[in-house]
Amino acid sequence: MTSKKQASKIFKNYPPPVPAMDITPADDAFHGSKKRIAAEWWYFDANFTNNYSLHIGCRTFSKKKNGMVSPFLEIYKDGKLIAKAVKRFSFNKFETSSDYPLVKLANNTIIQFNQELYNKKEQWVYNVTLEIENHGVDLIFKGATKGFKYQTKAESWTVALPKATVEGEITVNGKKIKVNGIGYHDHNWNYSLLTPLTYGKGWYWGKLMSKSLTVSWAEIIKSPYRGEILAVVSQDGKGYIPTNAEKIFFKPEKFIRNNRREMPTSFDLKIDDVVNGIPIKVDVKMETYEIHYNKVLIIAPYWRYHVKAKGYITVGSNKEQVNETQIMEFLKFS
Template sequence: MEQQALARTAGEDADYLRLGIAKDRIEPWEDGARTDNSAGTYEWWYFDAHLSDGSKVVVSFLNKMISEADKPLDPTLMLNLDLPDGRSFEKVAKFEASEFSAAKDHAEVRFGDNSLIGDLRSYRIVAEIEEVSVDFTLQAEVPSWRPKTGHMYFGPGEEKLFAWLPSVPQGKVTGSFTVAGQRAEVTGVGYHDHNWGNVGLPSVIHDWYWARGQAGPYSVIASYITAHEKFGYEAIPIFMLAQDGTIIADDSKLVRFETEDIRIDDVTAKPVANITRYSYDDGADRYQVTFTRKNDLSRSKMIDDVHGPKRVLAKLARFDGAYLRFSGELSIKHFRDSELIEEYQDEAIWELMYFGHAR
C-alpha cells in the first residue's frame, strides 16, 4: 500500500465534493470569509502592485497576526509603500473587533474606513495609516486560480489546514496613493490572494518561498512550501503560468525547484537564496522561471509582533520566525526540444516566510 504523504494539496474528486467546490470554476463566495475568527484560526486578504512611477505597494487585511493564530479576532491592517526615490513606509494599524466585518458570499472586508471589496473580476482597495493612503481598482486580466482545491492538509486525519486562493493572479491597477498630502495618480500591474486556516502556521510549516510576476505575455505564480519537521519537511511545490491571460501550466508534479547563491541575512539570521528557480517540464515544452534578488523590501522577526506575556513564552519556546520580502528581476525562458525559443525579463516581488529554525 502506498504511504500517504504527511502533507498534501487536496485534489481528489472526493476532496472537491467534500469541500463543495468545482474543479473548473471558482465562485465569488470562495473569496469571502472562510473562518469564524475564533482562536486557532486565521484569515487574510492580500494585494500588491508594481506601479507606473516605479513604486511598489502591499496591502494586507489580517483578522490577526500570523504569529498569533491562537488569539481571538484582532484585526490588523498592514500597508507598505516603496517609492522610487528610496523612501520606504511600513505601516501597521490595529482595530477593534467591532470595526471588523467580512461578507461570506464575496470579498468585502472592512476595517473601519479601510476596505477590500470585489467579485473575482474587479476589486477596490482603500487603506490609510497615518500619512500614507491608497485607493486602487484592480481589474482581473488572468482568471482566478487555485492549486487543485487550494486546501493543503498536514498530518493524518487531515485536520490541520492551510488554504490559498489566488483570486486575481494578475490584473490592471488604476488609482492613487498619497504620502503626507502629496497625491500621485498611477497605473500598474497587481495581484490579490486570500489565505485561511485552522492551525497556527508555525506548527505546520517550516518555511516557504512565494513569488508572482509578469514578463512579456507571461504571468506566473510560484511557491515552494516546506512542511514542519514533524511532517518530514515534506515539499509542496505550487506553480501557475499563464500566457496572454490563459493558464497553460499548473501541474505541480512537473515542477523542479532550485536555489543558488545562499547567504545568511544579517537581520533575521535566516538563509536567503539570491536566486530561486522553478523549472516546469511537460515533455515537449520546458519553462524556466528565475527570480534574482536585487533589493530587500522588508526584513523582520515575527517575535517583534508578539507582546506581553506571550512574548516571554515565545522566547522561552525559542520561536524564531521571520519574514522577508524582496524585489528584483524575473526571467521567463521557454524551451522546446531543448531549444530556447523565447525569453522575457521584468521586475517582480517575492517573499520568504520562515517559521522554523534554520536547517
C-alpha cells in the same frame, strides 16, 4: 546586510496534497475559524511604472466572532520602504461577507469586490481604499487572467488575481501620486499555532510575469531539505496550467546573515514539463536588490524581497522574455 560564505540549498520536493481548482467569489470571502484562534489575510501588491511599489492588505486573528482586524500598507520607492502604516480594530468594528470579498472597518470600506461586473461579465475587479494617518491608497485591481485555489481542511490559499492591471492613487506623507502598473492578489486562511507542526516550517513564495504569461509559485519548507512545491502558469485572458512538482527545480542560494539569521539572496526557478500535451518551460534567475525585514504572526521572521528577474517563460510555441522587478517573500516559523 553582512556577507557570509555563499551556500545553496536544494529541496527534495513533493506535490501539494490537493490539486489546483477553479474559484468563485466565495473563495476570496471571509472564512473565519471555529476551532482555534487563527490568522487569515487578504494580500495585494503592485509594481508601478514610476518605480513605486506597494503591499497592502488586511489581516484577521479570530475564533468565531471574537478577534482583531489589522489593515496595513507598505509603500516602496526603488525597492526601499518609504511609508508604513497599520491600524488595529476589534472584531465588533469588522463587517464582511462569506459570499464575496468584502472588508469594512468602522464603516469604511477597505476591500470591495465589484459584484455587478462579476455577475455580468465574470470579471474580477476590486476597489482597495485605505488611509492611515498621512499615507493611503485608492486603487482599482482588474484581473487579467483566471484565478485558482489550493484548499485543504486546514491551511488554504486562493490566488484570485494571479495578474491584474492596477491604477489609481497613492498617498505618501500627504503627497498624492497617480500610479498605474501590474499587480497581484491572494488570500490565505486558517493559519494557527499548529501550522508549523502540521503545514510547514515556512515558505518561499513569488510570481513571475512576462508580456502575457504569469507563473505563481511557492515552496513550502517541511524540513531543512524537504519541501512541497507548486507552480501554476497563467495566460492572459485564458486559464491556468498547474505544473507537476517533479518537473520543478527551485534553488535558493548566496546566503547571507540578515537580522541574525541566514537568508538567501539569489533564486533559480526552472520548469520543464508537458501538461495535457502542452510543453511548458521556465528558466528564470531572481537576484535581490532590496530587502525589507519584518515579523509576522508576532514571532515569525519575514523577508520581503524586491528582485530583478531575468529569463524566459514558454507555453507551447509562445516563448516570452522575463526582465522585470518583482516582489517575493521568505518566511520562517522557527
